[in-house]
Amino acid sequence: xxxxxxxxxxxxxxxxxxxxxxxxxxxxxxxxxxxxxxxxxxxxxxxxxxxxxxxxxxxxxxxxxxxxxxxxxxxxxxxxxxxxxxxxxxxxxxxxxxxxxxxxxxxxxxxxxxxxxxxxxxxxxxxxxxxxxxxxxxxxxxxxxxxxxxxxxxxxxxxxxxxxxxxxxxxxxxxxxxxxxxxxxxxxxxxxxxxxxxxxxxxxxxxxxxxxxxxxxxxxxxxxxxxxxxxxxxxxxxxxxxxxxxxxxxxxxxxxxxxxxxxxxxxxxxxxxxxxxxxxxxxxxxxxxxxxxxxxxxxxxxxxxxxxxxxxxxxxxxxxxxxxxxxxxxxxxxxxxxxxxxxxxxxxxxxxxxxxxxxxxxxxxxxxxxxxxxxxxxxxxxxxxxxxxxxxxxxxxxxxxxxxxxxxxxxxxxxxxxxxxxxxxxxxxxxxxxxxxxxxxxxxx
Numbered sequence: 498x499x500x501x502x503x504x505x506x507x508x509x510x511x512x513x514x515x516x517x518x519x520x521x522x523x524x525x526x527x528x529x530x531x532x533x534x535x536x537x538x539x540x541x542x543x544x545x546x547x548x549x550x551x552x553x554x555x556x557x558x559x560x561x562x563x564x565x566x567x568x569x570x571x572x573x574x575x576x577x578x579x580x581x582x583x584x585x586x587x588x589x590x591x592x593x594x595x596x597x598x599x600x601x602x603x604x605x606x607x608x609x610x611x612x613x614x615x616x617x618x619x620x621x622x623x624x625x626x627x628x629x630x631x632x633x634x635x636x637x638x639x640x641x642x643x644x645x646x647x648x649x650x651x652x653x654x655x656x657x658x659x660x661x662x663x664x665x666x667x668x669x670x671x672x673x674x675x676x677x678x679x680x681x682x683x684x685x686x687x688x689x690x691x692x693x694x695x696x697x698x699x700x701x702x703x704x705x706x707x708x709x710x711x712x713x714x715x716x717x718x719x720x721x722x723x724x725x726x727x728x729x730x731x732x733x734x735x736x737x738x739x740x741x742x743x744x745x746x747x748x749x750x751x752x753x754x755x756x757x758x759x760x761x762x763x764x765x766x767x768x769x770x771x772x773x774x775x776x777x778x779x780x781x782x783x784x785x786x787x788x789x790x791x792x793x794x795x796x797x798x799x800x801x802x803x804x805x806x807x808x809x810x811x812x813x814x815x816x817x818x819x820x821x822x823x824x825x826x827x828x829x830x831x832x833x834x835x836x837x838x839x840x841x842x843x844x845x846x847x848x849x850x851x852x853x854x855x856x857x858x859x860x861x862x863x864x865x866x867x868x869x870x871x872x873x874x875x876x877x878x879x880x881x882x883x884x885x886x887x888x889x890x891x892x893x894x895x896x897x898x899x900x901x902x903x904x905x906x907x908x909x910x911x912x913x914x915x916x917x918x919x920x921x922x923x924x925x926x927x928x929x930x931x932x933x934x935x936x937x938x939x940x941x942x
Contacts, residue, residue, distance in 0.1 A: 592635055
């Protein structure tokens with residue numbers, strides 16, 4: 498088994514012996530060097546130490562696991578053994594940056610493993626300094642990008658094959674990636690979309706709104722339902738909504754946005770059709786939010802209440818009904834949220850003339866594009882004619898009951914007279930029989 502970095506090869510030990518002895522004479526620097534060796538050896542990421550020519554002086558087990566070489570096959574080797582000539586030049590430039598600035602970040606390296614696999618990695622490196630603070634090499638940390646590349650490829654596949662128009666932009670609004678659905682929506686080829694600023698397709702005002710949406714993405718990680726109206730290749734202005742989430746680099750910093758556009762033309766047509774149905778409905782129809790504020794009302798509502806539309810719209814329904822009925826209407830709204838509908842709620846709004854108008858309310862849920870209940874569509878039924886009929890029926894019933902009583906009284910009188918006539922007839926028959934008996938008794942024999 499290869500020796501660990503705490504026991505470097507003899508050449509390395511000889512090269513560092515004098516500084517180590519000096520450090521020991523001073524005390525704590527030697528302990529610091531030992532602590533650094535322990536940290537490097539046990540770091541979970543591949544960590545190596547190189548001189549300013551790129552020769553590897555130290556490497557931990559994670560480097561061996563990444564590349565498939567033993568430590569003795571890595572140590573004292575130039576990094577150029579594992580990377581291409583082009584990347585060797587880039588690494589030397591990175592070392593120069595380490596000397597000048599003390600650090601370099603996200604250098605792309607693609608070392609070849611023992612099995613011949615090219616492994617995509619990024620390198621972050623900081624300066625290795627001697628006791629005088631002079632940069633004598635670099636401490637490099639490699640990050641294996643294979644899983645990230647797989648994830649990136651998967652994400653790109655999702656974007657490419659998404660049914661909705663999806664694009665990726667940087668924080669200045671330049672489009673870095675766009676799927677076919679974007680081309681289908683706008684009528685531009687992908688090469689006419691990529692590397693273009695979104696401001697090419699939207700107005701100056703909406704560009705400012707999109708910039709504000711990008712700021713929200715940076716601050717919150719997401720923005721929802723931003724309105725964009727891009728102009729297509731044919732000149733058509735297309736109503737869309739934008740939902741965007743943060744695009745982050747490997748360090749988690751927001752570097753752009755992934756945006757999903759929703760074509761709202763069909764929804765706008767549906768909304769216009771619904772508004773036309775409401776406007777032209779014969780019954781009084783209104784739309785309210787979940788607090789009872791009237792957002793829309795047709796002419797039939799104005800005809801029912803005697804108020805102009807501008808006196809109804811944006812008003813709370815509580816302006817027209819009693820506090821008790823306001824509570825009942827609020828309960829009806831809760832039922833709409835829970836069940837999607839409420840039926841035959843009693844409302845008695847007061848008209849402009851002060852008349853209390855009996856009505857019944859049937860209401861169904863008003864939902865947003867995500868299916869969430871945001872209000873109610875209510876239909877009122879004027880119950881005055883119905884109540885007049887009910888009152889007429891009640892009056893007719895009362896009159897009928899009175900006539901029945903009169904008839905019963907009349908029947909009592911008629912029946913009483915008939916009974917008396919029958920009694921008189923029976924008395925008359927009895928008397929006639931008695932007279933007949935007397936006559937027969939008085940006749941001579």
